[in-house]
Amino acid sequence: MYQLYYYPGNANLAPHMLLEELSVPYQLVLIDRDNNAHKGKEYLRLNPTGRIPVLVDGDLVLFETAAICLHLVDRHPEAGLAPALGTAERAHFYKWLMYLTNTLQAELLTYFYPERLASSEAGAADVKQHAEQRVSAMLDLLDRTLAEHGGPYLLGQQYTAVDPYLMMLSRWTRMMMHPARNRTHLGRFLQRMVERPAVMRAFEQEGLSEPLF
Incomplete structure (x- = not known):
């Protein structure tokens, strides 16, 4: 199951919409940005830049919103959320x-x-x-x-x-x-x-x- 670390309305919204579009199991993990949780040691172990979001996919920990979106479309090519490779x-x-x-x-x-x-x-x-x-x-x-x-x-x-x-x-x-x-x-x-x-x-x-x- 995917885990998406998020704060409402932040850059996590794009991959969040994609996860819903894909209808795959995932868990939302709230990062309390108001209390600087994104700068805490626990979160910085996932994303040393201290930015939101992070996607966890098994052993893979991924940050940068565009990279997360590309990973999701590549993991689920059957959904057709990107044109065919090489075109x-x-x-x-x-x-x-x-x-x-x-x-x-x-x-x-x-x-x-x-x-x-x-x-x-x-x-x-x-x-x-x-x-x-x-x-x-x-x-x-x-x-x-x-x-x-x-x-x-x-x-x-x-x-x-x-x-x-x-x-x-x-x-x-x-x-x-x-x-x-x-x-x-x-x-x-x-x-x-x-x-x-x-x-x-x-x-x-x-x-x-x-x-x-």
């Missing part, structure tokens, strides 16, 4: 997963933690403002991509692991001036995502409330 579609799958984790997610972290890049409150506010502008441009690109191929999902007709990842990151923008949901095609995508039972089960289990995205 152009699989290459695009890798491209968008890397874009989401290395570009959009990284910029979102700058937005949420601007003080890491500034030595004053004014400097942090400036960093946050510029990060939000860059995030907005990235969301525009994703919106155009959905428009160009007609969706309904990021790779087109096939629902894959990049879709819950995009759902998770889009949710993180919900309090911004121009959140993901305000864009025509991203808004439709997000509405379609919350209509999936597996997505809603993950949200409910994590106790996430409105606005969902």
Whole structure:
């Protein structure tokens, strides 16, 4: 049985949605981030970076959200949550997963933690403002991509692991001036995502409330 170490709404949400989509046995293990449990010795033995999530699969202990998602789709190829190996579609799958984790997610972290890049409150506010502008441009690109191929999902007709990842990151923008949901095609995508039972089960289990995205 898998174990997913999580904190509500954190980067564990994407693999959590995938686990629900796969309908495989798993256990959620809450890490009390409010009390810095993710920096405690016990958790650091699992993930020395002190970040959430961690997936335990037997003797395998895995951190980094994108790596966890790739492991799950590889462990369950019958679910079709990634295109076939060696295909152009699989290459695009890798491209968008890397874009989401290395570009959009990284910029979102700058937005949420601007003080890491500034030595004053004014400097942090400036960093946050510029990060939000860059995030907005990235969301525009994703919106155009959905428009160009007609969706309904990021790779087109096939629902894959990049879709819950995009759902998770889009949710993180919900309090911004121009959140993901305000864009025509991203808004439709997000509405379609919350209509999936597996997505809603993950949200409910994590106790996430409105606005969902």
